Amino acid sequence: MNLSDLRAHWDYFLALDEDLRTLRRYIAFHEDNLETFSLExxxxxxxxxxEVEAVLLSLCRGIFGGCGGKRSPSFADLDLLGKNFVRQKWGIxxxxxxxxxxxxxxxxxxxxSRSTPGGTLKHGRTQALKKATLRHALMAVGALATWLTLGSLGLPEPREPDGNLHPVPEVVRRVVYRGYSLGEPAHVFGPPYEVWYVESPNAHTLSRPDPGQSGAGPGATP
Known part of the structure; x- marks a missing residue:
């Protein structure tokens, strides 16, 4: 996967983030509403x-070093390959x-999980609908944000001048590993002015690019 491919998936993620932003007008994002379910x-x-499956397949072919010799790997295969790669490369x-x-x-x-409720949609709509909760929606979109952040982390260095993902999402605010931010909004001097800044937890804080350069500076999250 190259930056162009990653940005295509990022645009799709932003559309889903926009859907979540619209949903906040009707369902308050509060712990008391996590079991609310709906068709939307x-x-x-x-x-x-x-989209998570599509991203994992692209990462498998472009960053993970192959799909274990399988032409049509299952979601479980892709998920396992991705997790093993991330653990071996970054210790995450x-x-x-x-x-x-x-x-x-x-x-x-x-x-x-493809089994709750995405995989059951075609064969058990009544049961699947009750699993279509705000909790599961946040998990699914959060998983997409996670793999896109890890995919950006896996792009070869040095990155091209405009090598960060943008625009930034409004509902997904940070991707964090054990207290360390893997991905978050950050301001830069010059267009596009705000990007999704990604950094490995193994990188020292002082290694972040200067905000006035092409990369993003330290995150400016709300």
Whole structure:
């Protein structure tokens, strides 16, 4: 996967983030509403789960070093390959990554499953609808944000002058690993002025590029 491919997936993620922003007009993002379910949440979950699979397949072919010799790997295969690659390259346990959302006081651990409820949509709509909760929607979109952040982290260095993802999402605010921010909005001097700044937890803070240069500076999160 190159930067152009990653940005195409990022644009799709931004569309889902916009869907979540619209949903906040009707469902308050509060712990008391996490089990609220609806058809619109079902759509968001299904589309996010499908996009996670597409991103994992692109990463598998472009960054992970192959798909284990399989021409059509399953979602479980892709998920395992991705987690193993991330653990070996950066020492990051994907299962410990948290995603912070606008309006919620608690972050959500990265987790997405094709069986709840995206995979059951075609064969059990009544049961699947009850699983189409705000909780699962946040998990699914958060998983997409996680893999896109890790994909950006895996791009070869040095990056091209405009090598950061942008625009920034409004509802997904940070991707965090054990207290260290892997991805967050950051300001830069010059267009596009705000980017999704990504950095490995192994990198020293002083290694961040100067805000006046092409890269992003230290994150400026709300």
């Amino acid at each position: 949440l079902h759509r968001v979950i299904q589309m996010a789960a499908l 346990g994907v299962e410990d990554i948290e995603v912070h959302f606008l309006g919620l006081g608690v972050p959500w651990i990265h987790r997405v």
